[in-house]
Structure formats: C-alpha cells, structure tokens
Amino acid sequence: MRPSLTIFTAVVLLLIAFATSAHAHDVTPGDAGYIQEIWGVHIISFIYLGAKHMMTGYDHILFLLGVVFFLYHMKDVAIYVSLFAIGHSVTMLLGVWFGWGINAYIIDAIIGLSVVYKALDNLGAFQKWFGFQPNTKAATLIFGLFHGTGLASKILEYQIAEDGLLANLLAFNVGVEVGQLLALFVILIVMGYWRRSPNFMRQASVANIIMVGLGVLLTYQQIAGYIAST
C-alpha cells in the first residue's frame, strides 16, 4: 500500500535489530547505507536520491494527484505545483539545515491529513458543510510546508556528511522537483485520457472518496506507529 512507510518501518526495525544483535559492524544497506559511506559533493547522486524519494513516496504523489485533479489548464497546474514546490522546499532545506527533530510519525500523520483535506476540498465538502471555500492556493502552500518538514525528517535519518551538506541538500531538493515533474507528467497523461470520458465527473466523486479513505488510512497508520513507538 505504501512503500515509504514500509521502508521506514523496516529501517526502524533494522535499527532496533542492530541495537540488540551482534554484527561485524553495523551494516546499513540501501540508500541510507550508501549515503553513510560517502562524503563531499555528489550532485547527480543526490538528484537521483531526491527524485527516487519523491516518486516512491505515495503520500506526496497522492496529494499532488488531489491538487491537479480538477485543474484543466496547464497554467493552473504550473501555479499550484509551484506553490507546493515552494512550500516543501522551504521547510525541507530549513528543517535539515537546522536539524528540526520533529517526530516522523506526527508529521506523516499531518501529511496523511493533507490528502484527506484535498480530497474533501475536491468533493466540495467545505462549501457544503461550512458554506465557504477555503483558499485552495494557500492550502497547497501550507500543506507543502508540512510535506517539506516530512522530507526533512527523512533526510536527517540519512545522516548526510557535513562535508558537502549544502550542495548535496540542494541537489536532493532539485531531485525532489524532478521526481515531482516526472510523476506529474504521468498523472496528467492519465487524467487527460480520463477527463475525456463521459463518465469522468461521476467517477471523479468515487475517486476522491477513495482518496479520502487512503488519506485516513495513512494518518491512522502513522498515529498507530506513534502510539507503538512511545
């Protein structure tokens, strides 16, 4: 259902396992293991890792899908995606640079709620329930800030070397945007076909209701993880 959660859980379990079992030396495999072996500036490597992180992070992709779901013009897509990018870049860079130690479960629960929020917004729920429409651009920017904080907490777990940190961090950020654009390209193609279907509006309701459910599930998993970790 959600590889980033699975990977995260696996990493946590591995850390616990390493803390209690004997090893020749603490081998951390995968992306984190690679990062912990290197130092200095590695621009292309960190662009790749940033893009991979974004494309395999279902929560970010789901939110992005919600944001562009009803955007029919490329100009609007560009504006909203830029707002999201600005939001998550700001907190990602600041979060890593200043080492914000925010609990990953809490921030990921909020990211899950951002998916719920956007899907409800798409369904017109806020107008129906409260009689007014919250500013969608502001919401995209603000939730972007939370997504960036989540990215920062993952990057801190990678333990990037001090040597070359800023350049590598900026490269990772570029990679996140590259990954987002690649994902967006695919999303827009699928949406392009789907929107031409005469049943699009009816199916859109179902899709956004499912998205609410997935967002609730993501949030629930993180809260359960948080409770289990305390």
Place this chain on the structure above:
Amino acid sequence: MHNAPKPKLEDLPTPAQLRRSTLIAGIGAVLIGVCVYLPAEYGTDPTGVGSIIGLTEMGEIKQQLAAEAAADEALHGGDESSSLMNDIFGLFVSTAHAQEAWQDEFTFTLEPGAFTEIKATMEEGATLNYAWTSTGGRINFDLHAHSDGENVTYEKGRGQTSGAGSFETPFAGDHGWFWRNRDDEAVTVTLQLRGDYSQIVRRQ
C-alpha cells in the same frame, strides 16, 4: 457536488497529443530505467551512462552493503561463531614494541573500496588508548565490539584523516576498528595503541 465544473473538451489535450505524450513517457521510462535506475540500484551499467554520471558507484556500494549485511546475518546468526572465526581467519600481528608510550603501532594500506578489521582482545572494564592518522586520502571507520549477543559502537566516522581517544570496554571480547577506503586513492593508516589487551586480531 464538486469543487470544479465538468471539463470542456476543447480545454483538454486531444487524443493525438495524449498518444504522443504516452509514447514520450514510455521511452523516457525505459531510458531512465536502463541508464539511471539499473546503475544506481544494481551497479549494472549496460549503456555506460551510469558510470559517466557517477551513479554506478552508488549501485556498487549498495550491492556491496547488501552482500555484507546478508553475510553478517549468516555469520552472526549464532554469535558464538565470531570468536572462532577470528581464530580461523585471524592473523596475529607481531607486536613491535614502540619505544614511546605506545605499545603497538600498525600501518596498513587500503586500495579504494578495500576494508580491514583491527581489534584488540580485551577483558571487561579494560581501557584502550589510541591515535591514528591517514595519508594519501581519507578513511571511513567503525570503532565497535560485539561478543555473545552484546555489542557496542564507540565511534563511527567517514572521510577523516586522524583520530585519537580512549574507551573502556563494557564487556569482554574483541574491540576495535572496521576500516574502509571510500576515497579515490590508496590510503595508508598508521594506528598506535596502548592499553590492557592480550592480543591484536586482524581480519581482511
């Protein structure tokens, strides 16, 4: 019902545009898969692009770490094997007594990607003082110990050229360094030791 009107057909990409985009996406996915993903994850580089942009090295390190993690798992499934393995593979280093305060001095050279282990066999509560420097490049290390299900990491470092300090052992066993050269050049490390240890065990 929704927060948006039904899309107008004239606002949407035409089927021809969508087909073209799909084709581009498909070709792009294959190119990224072969030129970027395979080198960066598996260290296999059929096109040579991965080596040019430096991603093959990432894949090779990941594969190496994965293999070591699997070997660790197999080796330390039952930890009593570790001291036996040390006895089998360990080669005892002749202890050339230094005239200064240091008891032993070791010098070794690691090619890029190579690693070695140097450990001191110590009782619980014993102290080891150490100092080391590297020449030719920078070195990664993991100063640790493990024995009978217990383990401790004193210090980990990467890209360093010197270090000094001491530690007290929380349990009896082999305490020492895993060294690995992740630099581009061969690195020579000189390590000096002083403390309560019965022997030095080296593993390649």
